[in-house]
Amino acid sequence: MENKKHNKAVEFLQDNMVPILFTVLCLASIKISGQNAGYVITETISRVGRNAILIVSLILPVLCGMGLNFSIVLGAMAGEVGLILITHWSFDGLKGIVLAAVIATILSVILGTLTGILFNKVKGQEMITGMILGFFAVGVYDLIFIFMVGSIIPMVNPEIMLNSQNEAGETIYVGLRNTIDFHAETKYAVDNAWKVMFVKFLPVFLACFAAVTAVILAWKLLKKKESVKEACLSSRGFIITSILLAVLQVLIKTVPAVTKAFFIVQVPVLTAIVIAAVCLLVVFITRTKLGQDIRTVGMNMQVASAAGIDVDRTRIVATVLSTIIASWGQIIFLQNIGNVQTFNSHEQVGTYAVAALLVGGASIDKATMGQVFTGTVLFHILFFMTPLAGKVLFNDPQLGEYFRVFLCYGIIAISLFLYAWKKVVAEKRRMQKEYEEQLAQLDGKQGQTGMTI
Amino acid sequence: MNRLKQAVDYLGVSRTVVIGFLLVLILSVFPLGINPGMIYSDCLVRIGMNGFLVLAMMISIVCGAGLNFGLPIGILCGLFGGSIAVQFNWSGLAGFWGACLVSVPFAIAAGWLYALLLNNVKGSEMTVGNYMAFSIVSLMSIAWLVLPYSNPKIVWPITGVGLRTTMTLEENYDKVLDNFLKIDFRAMGILQDNPYWKDFSLSTGLLLVFAAGCLLMWLFMKTRAGVIMRCSGVNPGFSRTLGVNNNRVRTIGIIASTVIAAIGINIYSQSYGFYQFYSAPLMMAFPAMAAILIGGATPRKAGVFNVVLGVILFQSLLTLATPVANAVINAGSISEVVRIIVQNGIILYALTKIRANGGK
Numbered sequence: 001m002e003n004k005k006h007n008k009a010v011e012f013l014q015d016n017m018v019p020i021l022f023t024v025l026c027l028a029s030i031k032i033s034g035q036n037a038g039y040v041i042t043e044t045i046s047r048v049g050r051n052a053i054l055i056v057s058l059i060l061p062v063l064c065g066m067g068l069n070f071s072i073v074l075g076a077m078a079g080e081v082g083l084i085l086i087t088h089w090s091f092d093g094l095k096g097i098v099l100a101a102v103i104a105t106i107l108s109v110i111l112g113t114l115t116g117i118l119f120n121k122v123k124g125q126e127m128i129t130g131m132i133l134g135f136f137a138v139g140v141y142d143l144i145f146i147f148m149v150g151s152i153i154p155m156v157n158p159e160i161m162l163n164s165q166n167e168a169g170e171t172i173y174v175g176l177r178n179t180i181d182f183h184a185e186t187k188y189a190v191d192n193a194w195k196v197m198f199v200k201f202l203p204v205f206l207a208c209f210a211a212v213t214a215v216i217l218a219w220k221l222l223k224k225k226e227s228v229k230e231a232c233l234s235s236r237g238f239i240i241t242s243i244l245l246a247v248l249q250v251l252i253k254t255v256p257a258v259t260k261a262f263f264i265v266q267v268p269v270l271t272a273i274v275i276a277a278v279c280l281l282v283v284f285i286t287r288t289k290l291g292q293d294i295r296t297v298g299m300n301m302q303v304a305s306a307a308g309i310d311v312d313r314t315r316i317v318a319t320v321l322s323t324i325i326a327s328w329g330q331i332i333f334l335q336n337i338g339n340v341q342t343f344n345s346h347e348q349v350g351t352y353a354v355a356a357l358l359v360g361g362a363s364i365d366k367a368t369m370g371q372v373f374t375g376t377v378l379f380h381i382l383f384f385m386t387p388l389a390g391k392v393l394f395n396d397p398q399l400g401e402y403f404r405v406f407l408c409y410g411i412i413a414i415s416l417f418l419y420a421w422k423k424v425v426a427e428k429r430r431m432q433k434e435y436e437e438q439l440a441q442l443d444g445k446q447g448q449t450g451m452t453i
Numbered sequence: 454m455n456r457l458k459q460a461v462d463y464l465g466v467s468r469t470v471v472i473g474f475l476l477v478l479i480l481s482v483f484p485l486g487i488n489p490g491m492i493y494s495d496c497l498v499r500i501g502m503n504g505f506l507v508l509a510m511m512i513s514i515v516c517g518a519g520l521n522f523g524l525p526i527g528i529l530c531g532l533f534g535g536s537i538a539v540q541f542n543w544s545g546l547a548g549f550w551g552a553c554l555v556s557v558p559f560a561i562a563a564g565w566l567y568a569l570l571l572n573n574v575k576g577s578e579m580t581v582g583n584y585m586a587f588s589i590v591s592l593m594s595i596a597w598l599v600l601p602y603s604n605p606k607i608v609w610p611i612t613g614v615g616l617r618t619t620m621t622l623e624e625n626y627d628k629v630l631d632n633f634l635k636i637d638f639r640a641m642g643i644l645q646d647n648p649y650w651k652d653f654s655l656s657t658g659l660l661l662v663f664a665a666g667c668l669l670m671w672l673f674m675k676t677r678a679g680v681i682m683r684c685s686g687v688n689p690g691f692s693r694t695l696g697v698n699n700n701r702v703r704t705i706g707i708i709a710s711t712v713i714a715a716i717g718i719n720i721y722s723q724s725y726g727f728y729q730f731y732s733a734p735l736m737m738a739f740p741a742m743a744a745i746l747i748g749g750a751t752p753r754k755a756g757v758f759n760v761v762l763g764v765i766l767f768q769s770l771l772t773l774a775t776p777v778a779n780a781v782i783n784a785g786s787i788s789e790v791v792r793i794i795v796q797n798g799i800i801l802y803a804l805t806k807i808r809a810n811g812g813k
Binding site for chain 2: 067118121122124125127128129131132133135136138139140142143146147396398399402403405406408409410412413416417419420421423424
């Protein structure tokens with residue numbers, strides 16, 4: 001009995017190796033850097049708020065068996081185009097953001113469809129293709145916004161464009177500035193729409209979350225007639241989160257140090273609602289017929305095709321959805337930053353999002369919402385803590401900077417390696433088994449012929 | 454006419470178009486008033502600089518490992534050898550070859566490990582290799598900072614630790630190959646009254662080294678080992694039935710690719726005049742890849758001819774595009790943007806030509 005328990009513990013550790021390792025790293029770098037808890041929490045909440053949607057956008061392609069979608073860079077660009085246009089038109093505030101999202105969605109549908117068609121031509125190599133496609137798209141984006149805007153595309157706006165003199169001595173505007181500041185009403189429009197102190201927000205959130213958990217449990221117990229144990233197990237994510245929130249609430253009420261740490265923290269409620277809505281949308285999609293198709297295609301394309309699913313179309317739809325969500329994610333990200341680095345903001349979007357998802361414990365063919373949020377929190381704590389820790393340890397923030405880049409690429413490389421290796425080993429085992437079966441058949445036949453002779 | 458048709462068939466239509474475009478660029482230099490002697494010399498230097506990196510890409514394709522996205526690993530070994538050479542103030546031709554020699558053992562070790570990795574992930578070599586190379590580049594960024602370099606010429610001036618981002622080779626072996634047997638019209642006084650050709654120069658040494666590299670590679674492909682490697686790369690299943698150990702062939706090919714890349718970056722840097730550390734090697738595989746693909750190679754098949762043609766076409770296009778574009782439309786850095794689009798466009802196009810499970 002004890003042995004079995006021990007095995008289970010080891011299994012748990014093995015399954016969650018990456019998140020556990022990164023939790024340790026995070027705690028160590030927080031400890032080393034010596035920053036106070038309030039700063040860490042504020043920074044974490046703001047970073048999770050602005051990055052979560054970008055990472056959620058990766059889930060559908062993973063389920064569809066296309067691996068990690070590095071081409072969300074295209075979605076990010078669509079989002080940027082939307083924001084640049086509303087700045088150009090001075091269509092500010094929340095309604096501007098909504099318009100930007102609409103523009104971004106339309107662009108994303110087009111770009112996502114093209115990406116999906118390309119991915120269908122390179123089945124099995126989607127990840128590297130997505131990465132190169134990202135580079136390619138950066139080139140095209142630069143071509144449009146450095147050279148074509150103002151010269152071929154008619155647009156004049158001294159506020160966001162570079163001016164120069166032509167031969168006749170007239171001032172002409174060609175190309176966008178490197179940094180485009182959003183107008184005051186657009187900056188932080190979603191974040192500042194409804195801000196609440198964390199200490200006030202938590203009880204309400206806890207109550208809502210507990211209620212949702214209770215409803216789900218009740219539904220499972222009464223409607224689906226599952227046993228108590230089964231129901232608890234299948235919705236363990238909700239239960240664990242509720243318990244953690246409750247513990248936090250108690251701690252804030254009782255321990256002064258924790259109260260102090262959380263006292264200044266504010267929660268952008270509207271951003272939280274947008275994130276929750278996007279998550280629900282993705283969960284909802286996975287429950288529909290389309291979601292079932294996506295999963296089937298992800299498991300085995302031949303089987304899906306035999307079952308009458310249009311494999312190519314399903315893959316394109318998954319890519320389009322991923323691109324759309326990424327474009328919204330980039331809009332939320334940039335309104336939180338307050339400006340857009342016209343030619344750099346999208347560069348590392350794919351890499352960071354993928355690394356964050358993997359840190360949460362996802363793999364190339366499996367990703368859940370829980371992993372998204374674990375990964376976002378861990379990755380981004382590490383992301384802003386390592387330079388600070390590097391500064392304390394080695395008196396050189398640069399070292400921490402390189403360390404975080406290394407972690408980022410390293411985690412991607414190792415996940416990709418493990419996945420590919422597992423696939424090769426499984427293939428080898430299958431071949432070996434087939435070979436042995438054939439041998440056994442042969443033996444059987446020889447035995448029979450021997451008998452007759 | 455028949456001959457012409459044969460040539461077009463041999464090269465393929467798209468390559469003929471590229472060659473035609475290049476010819477237009479080459480000739481357009483004269484009416485646009487760009488100094489042809491200077492620009493043609495630049496083209497030749499660029500071809501010699503990048504040639505070895507493209508050769509490294511070729512042998513990786515021939516041995517069946519596909520496009521070598523792990524080229525930065527070899528480049529890092531070369532940079533490491535180079536940094537040792539500069540640390541001890543080696544100079545001249547001997548210093549340069551010393552740097553290459555020092556990098557070779559590291560390249561062999563790294564190449565062997567990299568081959569071990571790739572042999573375990575058949576079918577996903579490109580993705581895994583790419584991110585493995587990226588992570589090793591960033592790991593080496595930390596190494597450049599903490600390794601005990603002490604030569605004041607190469608460490609950061611104030612702190613005294615860690616390599617600088619770029620390391621000048623002025624006092625070591627800056628352009629030693631370029632200047633070896635160099636034919637410089639201006640210095641030699643040839644054609645000095647001709648306005649077009651007076652600035653022309655030919656970096657004989659650099660091109661000789663590239664030619665020697667190509668010749669050796671071509672000879673190797675004709676040997677028994679070379680034939681086995683080509684066979685194993687094109688059709689691994691068939692080779693296995695012939696008793697070829699595919700994994701061993703791939704290991705040899707990838708080690709060779711890493712070693713050639715290590716020597717290649719030294720050749721590149723001596724001509725450039727600087728070693729570039731930290732994130733510089735990150736993207737260096739892609740131009741080499743684009744060059745060999747534009748030369749007519751596919752991710753499954755390549756030859757020395759593809760290397761030579763590809764590096765000439767790709768590098769000349771890039772070198773000529775900047776001044777010509779500036780003269781025609783006066784648009785600053787457009788050629789850099791066009792390079793990104795062309796380079797990645799070519800790679801994307803080549804990727805679509807690999808069918809699913811093509812590796813098996």
